Amino acid sequence: MNRLYHVTLSPFCRKVRLTLAEKRIEVELVEERYWEQSPEFLRRNPAGKVPVLRYNGMLMSESQAICEYLDETIAQPRLIPERAEERYEVRRLCGWFDDKFNAEVTSRIMRERVWKKVRKEGYPDSRMVKAGLSAIKFHIDYMDWLLNERRWLAGDNMSLADFAAAAHLSCLDYISDVDWNRSENVKDWYAKIKSRPAFRSLLADQLPGMMPSPQYAELDF
Numbered sequence: 402m403n404r405l406y407h408v409t410l411s412p413f414c415r416k417v418r419l420t421l422a423e424k425r426i427e428v429e430l431v432e433e434r435y436w437e438q439s440p441e442f443l444r445r446n447p448a449g450k451v452p453v454l455r456y457n458g459m460l461m462s463e464s465q466a467i468c469e470y471l472d473e474t475i476a477q478p479r480l481i482p483e484r485a486e487e488r489y490e491v492r493r494l495c496g497w498f499d500d501k502f503n504a505e506v507t508s509r510i511m512r513e514r515v516w517k518k519v520r521k522e523g524y525p526d527s528r529m530v531k532a533g534l535s536a537i538k539f540h541i542d543y544m545d546w547l548l549n550e551r552r553w554l555a556g557d558n559m560s561l562a563d564f565a566a567a568a569h570l571s572c573l574d575y576i577s578d579v580d581w582n583r584s585e586n587v588k589d590w591y592a593k594i595k596s597r598p599a600f601r602s603l604l605a606d607q608l609p610g611m612m613p614s615p616q617y618a619e620l621d622f
């Protein structure tokens with residue numbers, strides 16, 4: 402059985418889950434408390450990070466490498482297009498969300514509002530939360546600008562860039578930290594991706610002791 406070691410509200414794990422589901426690959430999900438850095442976990446991934454995917458006898462880490470491998474080996478549906486220029490744009494945007502958006506928004510807000518509570522590491526630092534909530538405005542405006550010209554973030558077809566972005570936004574939406582009224586384009590885009598069957602398992606997620614926000618699983622939000 403394929404197995405994904407993950408944490409529920411990790412954007413990197415969610416990007417891999419969306420890719421697996423879109424490719425119809427079944428996996429057993431195993432919650433990994435990566436911050437405890439158990440010897441078994443470090444044997445699976447010496448980098449000490451999730452996601453780790455056990456797939457066809459391989460142990461795989463690094464979400465982008467995993468998703469690109471799955472896309473190269475399972476043809477349908479294509480998440481990274483054929484033309485080099487289009488591939489470039491998908492990868493640029495995956496980098497945008499997994500590096501820039503993560504550093505400026507996801508990691509700041511999630512650390513303060515979720516991980517400190519889960520790991521009993523004290524109270525949220527409101528300055529960090531504020532900084533994250535301020536930065537997300539610029540990112541939503543940037544997505545709005547992209548979506549003025551495109552049906553999906555990287556072009557006319559859904560791609561891994563959409564999954565990367567949706568993975569981050571869905572973590573924040575779980576704790577109600579996305580202002581969907583800021584951009585109709587972004588709201589419509591999220592409604593479209595959220596209604597895909599691949600999204601279902603994410604919408605059913607519940608973190609013990611932390612219920613999702615009321616609109617989190619609503620397709621009409």
Ligand SMILES: N[C@@H](CCC(=O)N[C@@H](CS)C(=O)NCC(=O)O)C(=O)O
Nearest residue numbers: 411413435449450451452463464465
């Ligand atoms: N570049 C990695 C980043 C993964 C990552 O940072 N995962 C976090 C959880 S969201 C983690 O495991 N952090 C542990 C650490 O940095 O030591 C990927 O795309 O898989």
